[in-house]
Amino acid sequence: MTEVPLPFHHHGRDTDPTAPPEDRLALLATQTDLNGVDFTGLDLRPALRRDPRPWTFTRCTFTEANLRGAHLAEAVFTECTATAADFTGALLDQAHWQGGSAADANFTDADCGDLTCDGADLANTKWGGALLADATFTGCRMIGARLTGHRGLGLHLTRCNLAVANLNGLSLRGTHLVGNRFTEADLGGADFRDATLEDCRLAEANLRAANFTGADLRGADLGELTIATAAQFSGAVISPSQAAQICTALGLNVIG
Numbered sequence: 001m002t003e004v005p006l007p008f009h010h011h012g013r014d015t016d017p018t019a020p021p022e023d024r025l026a027l028l029a030t031q032t033d034l035n036g037v038d039f040t041g042l043d044l045r046p047a048l049r050r051d052p053r054p055w056t057f058t059r060c061t062f063t064e065a066n067l068r069g070a071h072l073a074e075a076v077f078t079e080c081t082a083t084a085a086d087f088t089g090a091l092l093d094q095a096h097w098q099g100g101s102a103a104d105a106n107f108t109d110a111d112c113g114d115l116t117c118d119g120a121d122l123a124n125t126k127w128g129g130a131l132l133a134d135a136t137f138t139g140c141r142m143i144g145a146r147l148t149g150h151r152g153l154g155l156h157l158t159r160c161n162l163a164v165a166n167l168n169g170l171s172l173r174g175t176h177l178v179g180n181r182f183t184e185a186d187l188g189g190a191d192f193r194d195a196t197l198e199d200c201r202l203a204e205a206n207l208r209a210a211n212f213t214g215a216d217l218r219g220a221d222l223g224e225l226t227i228a229t230a231a232q233f234s235g236a237v238i239s240p241s242q243a244a245q246i247c248t249a250l251g252l253n254v255i256g
Contacts, residue, residue: 032056039065048072113152148186192236212236225249 048070133152159179203223213235
């Protein structure tokens with residue numbers, strides 16, 4: 001009797017996307033380096049809860065997959081797609097996302113300490129209750145992301161687009177923020193004390209009750225400075241040109 005080969009390949013080579021779900025799930029029991037595997041809509045909890053091995057996923061698809069409580073510490077995701085995937089309560093400590101997309105994914109209550117995300121699409125992701133201590137996001141598209149209510153300090157944001165994101169109550173105290181766009185974001189009650197904002201855009205953001213004491217805003221785009229908006233930056237360090245805008249709003253003439 002002729003043996004029929006399995007419809008996938010091993011050791012990091014691409015997997016046949018038409019392979020039955022059970023065959024694709026079987027890979028998780030035998031391999032840690034997976035390339036091109038399509039886990040769309042599958043429940044990966046049984047395999048990823050039992051096995052604490054560090055995983056490497058390259059160009060894999062996790063669209064709408066169930067990864068609740070998955071053990072993915074130190075996992076590496078390269079150019080993967082995880083649109084609307086559920087990572088609720090997952091262990092992603094020291095995991096690394098390189099490129100790809102996890103737009104609309106749910107990271108509620110996940111352990112993301114020391115997580116690193118580079119150039120990933122994280123639009124409309126949910127991070128409520130997630131541990132983001134020393135997590136780093138660089139060059140990420142985070143439009144509409146919800147980071148309100150996350151846990152832990154030391155969050156690093158660099159060159160990220162956080163337009164219309166919900167960052168209510170976010171603590172960025174003492175951080176150096178470079179190239180971030182907060183246009184129309186909700187930064188109500190955010191803590192920017194002693195932070196430095198370089199090439200960041202705060203125009204049209206909700207800054208109600210945000211604390212900028214000791215913050216260096218000289219390199220930030222604060223938008224149109226009126227009497228009302230200027231009051232939101234109380235205690236901050238601003239540039240002469242920014243001060244001139246405030247004086248103009250107050251009807252004062254600045255003579256050099």
